[in-house]
Amino acid sequence: MTDFAATKALFHLPPGVIYLDGNSLGPLPLSAPARMAQVMTDEWGEMLITGWNRGGSDGAGWMAQPTLLGDRVGRLIGAEPSHVVLGDTLSIKVYQALAAALEMTERKVVLSDNGNFPSDLYMAEGLVRSLRQGHELRIVAPEEVEASLTPEIGVLMITEVDYRTGRMHDMVRLTERAHSLGILTIWDLAHSAGAVPVDLARARADFAVGCTYKYLNGGPGAPAFIYVAPRHANRVRPALSGWLGHESPFAFDIDYRPGAGIERMRVGTPPVLALAALEASLDIWDMTTMAEVRARSQELTGRFIAGVEAACPTLTLASPRDPDLRGSQVSFRHAQGYAIMQALIARGVIGDFRAPDILRFGFTPLYIDQGDVDGAVAVLAEVMDGALWDRDEYRTRSRVT
């Protein structure tokens, strides 16, 4: 049994704050600054260039960290060992997966949905346009995805958990349906990894990508990850064929030869410092299982929905009511959503706003408990009852919301 009070004590949460935005940026693990200081001072400072062979977790070398830590992320998403690697940003990993998938099929249509994170669609748009090979990016509504799987589709590229509402696609069923029609699948796990149980191996997903700065608490700009199914890993031909994906990077050959399996999805020099911060969070993740996290998450999101619906009748639930159909977040709609969120933040309840009218709250069992849920409901009720959001100062948009 996971002791969630113990995991909560391992994060820094500012006094007076109820942080319901760990689905956007996870908080600081208390051990992260010391781990970072160690890597900077003892490894970078003392080992210098030899850190590539001697530094990092277990002294396995900085060069080994992207796959070593990749396996620890892999456990949380049901990946086979040695099939996840960390690096780059999620947008780059989306591009990498889609470019690889398009090389595996003669079909020209990429299917996605308008609940996908926009950057995924932008990257696909940029790739398709650059290729000039007659590809089409077809974007349907999330509920139309299954019916839109037809034999002309080459690749299904979607995000499992909708970033706005928390609505979940059924990964097992859609992947099975896609495969029955000869369609490859790319799953974006940005709002799944550390949020809901994912079993990539069982679902037989072809590719998966995700980020580590949300539920995985890797810090602002933490590296992304990519998974390639074992049956494809030695066959995919990377478009982003960087030297660290080369079979023998330090031979400095002129010609590219892809490395073994997931190694070929590495591109450039690994982000050693960022990986050190992530490692501190993965130590906490090692204390639990996704099944326990999911049970606790459903308890928290259910409690929040019940509390808000009882206290704030003008807010409309935007997330699925069935806990099995939503991720680890709860969203409500209100025409004054932006101002309401600013009023909440001013009172220490931090969620976020997504245009045009979504108030979004993330529930992260590693450090959010029932007391936090009840506290957030009380503050939200106070803001709504007194129309406390109805002030000019809350209506001015900041650059980043």
Place this chain on the structure above:
Amino acid sequence: MTDFAATKALFHLPPGVIYLDGNSLGPLPLSAPARMAQVMTDEWGEMLITGWNRGGSDGAGWMAQPTLLGDRVGRLIGAEPSHVVLGDTLSIKVYQALAAALEMTERKVVLSDNGNFPSDLYMAEGLVRSLRQGHELRIVAPEEVEASLTPEIGVLMITEVDYRTGRMHDMVRLTERAHSLGILTIWDLAHSAGAVPVDLARARADFAVGCTYKYLNGGPGAPAFIYVAPRHANRVRPALSGWLGHESPFAFDIDYRPGAGIERMRVGTPPVLALAALEASLDIWDMTTMAEVRARSQELTGRFIAGVEAACPTLTLASPRDPDLRGSQVSFRHAQGYAIMQALIARGVIGDFRAPDILRFGFTPLYIDQGDVDGAVAVLAEVMDGALWDRDEYRTRSRVT
């Protein structure tokens, strides 16, 4: 006048070590751990998600750091203000620049040379292959580049300073010649930025890319940079069209619209922690000018060549003898180069080896002085005189050399 003794005192250099590998990984600025701790504890820890607007240098927000710090790098490479942005890895930035350049020309040939860093060639190879539009990557010897500039070439993509020998291309002359034939230029400044004066604006370079973990001391895996000439910056159409290059990232529109100027070359979420480490080094760079660094570098490399040639007759200079034709490194050839370098490292003189026979030594005036040069020559002479490299323990290759 730069006080190089003062800048040297701002780096951590392990006792007993003469570090001549700052051209591969720069050493730790002493202020970097504190700056990192501040960003982790005071910004990530306390500001949480609001750090995107409030964190970072000058409180300008984490989101602003890639261009704010980009300008500080830009000063060192002669870029116009607001035309450099940090992010991703150098391999990704090469791909991004080349993809953009290929969209600007109908010509199909990319010219490069076999002195280019292999990852640049690999990335070009991967892009050209993915496009399937009949492009050709033509690789000639470095000395054949100028004569190989013909009207069928669309893009010249080369590294200014050869990573093995320090041989320099003439950026001004080659760019002028290329432009006279309607050829776009992409300059890789990996071994130029912080090593030699670069004046991108005067040379009228079209694109430039580079990394910040070598001479710029940003730490292992520090982010890369990209420059786009002002005359192109609002015209290029990014292939890697990520959300942070979007005109309005937080509108979450379905369609991509490129941001203004260099902003469109951003891709995913910026690497906030890595940028904090880089900032500590840029504070030191603010204490000097590239003209002074170059003068001192030429003095150091000249002194090293003279010393080694006098003391070690079996080593053959691989770098240009004319100081104006070499970067800030000196390379010698020897058939037993690998074992010799291991023997040097065992005695505290750290350089590196590049296959098949190159001993490479970087000279970095911010923290390397004449005493270091003389000390390194003495140790090298001792190793060569006594054939101290001739031991089994120095012949076993490690994974990363």
